[in-house]
Structure formats: structure tokens, C-alpha cells
Amino acid sequence: MEWTSALDDRLVKLWNEGNGFKQIAVIMRTTVGTIAGRKHRLEREGRKMLKRTSPIARKSKPSVMGVDYMANVNGCRAILDQRSGPYHLPMVCGLPRGTTVNGGECSYCPMHYAQFNYISQARGRYYG
Numbered sequence: 001m002e003w004t005s006a007l008d009d010r011l012v013k014l015w016n017e018g019n020g021f022k023q024i025a026v027i028m029r030t031t032v033g034t035i036a037g038r039k040h041r042l043e044r045e046g047r048k049m050l051k052r053t054s055p056i057a058r059k060s061k062p063s064v065m066g067v068d069y070m071a072n073v074n075g076c077r078a079i080l081d082q083r084s085g086p087y088h089l090p091m092v093c094g095l096p097r098g099t100t101v102n103g104g105e106c107s108y109c110p111m112h113y114a115q116f117n118y119i120s121q122a123r124g125r126y127y128g
Contacts, residue, residue: 001030003038007028008038010028011024011028011039011042012047012048012049015049016050021035021036021039074096074097075092075094075095075096075097075109076093076096076108077092077107077108078092078093078109078112078115078116080092080093093109093112095109095111098110100113
């Protein structure tokens with residue numbers, strides 16, 4: 001893509017309106033990398049572009065208190081980084097168990113199930 005001053009002005013205008021790299025790339029019919037690179041070069045040249053001040057909203061993870069490994073009968077079996085009791089047994093999550101994608105019973109709560117099964121699903125396999 002050959003960058004002209006008109007295309008540069010359009011990129012700056014779209015960016016200052018609050019559009020992201022992907023939206024600008026779709027509007028200008030190019031790739032996200034091209035838009036990001038050009039924006040970076042324009043900033044180095046001294047073009048005025050608005051800074052994004054609002055942080056990305058992230059989901060907060062629920063805090064897990066944990067229960068003693070031996071006391072956990074029907075709860076999640078995800079091992080935490082804590083130890084307790086006279087024998088220093090590992091603490092486990094203990095939240096109510098969830099179900100698998102197929103509807104079967106799972107050994108983990110929904111949060112830990114999703115966390116532990118991400119790799120096998122990403123590789124195209126499912127162990128559940």
C-alpha cells in the first residue's frame with residue numbers, strides 16, 4: 001500500500017475518533033499490521049494522535065479460599081499453592097463441581113475445568 005498524505009490524514013482521523021487497529025484496517029481495506037506500523041511511524045514523525053487513556057477492562061478472577069485435601073469430598077480437586085494442617089497437606093479449591101461439555105461429571109469447578117482443558121482443546125483433542 002502506497003501511503004499518501006490523504007491516507008495519513010484519514011488514518012489519524014479514524015484513530016482520533018476512537019477506532020481500533022482492526023476497525024481502521026477494515027475501513028481502509030488493509031491489514032492490522034500495516035495500520036499499526038504506519039501509526040507508529042506517524043507518531044515518530046511528530047503527527048498529533050490522541051493517546052488512549054482508558055485501561056482494558058479485565059475480568060477479575062474469583063478468590064478461592066481453599067479447603068483441606070482430606071476434607072474435600074464433593075468439591076473441586078484443583079490443588080492450590082497453599083498447605084495446611086499438621087501434615088502440611090495441599091489445599092484444594094473445594095467449590096462445587098461442574099459438568100463436562102458432554103454433560104458428564106467433572107472433578108473440577110467450571111473455572112478450573114476451563115483453565116485445565118484449554119491446552120487439550122487448543123490442540124484439537126478433547127479429554128473429558
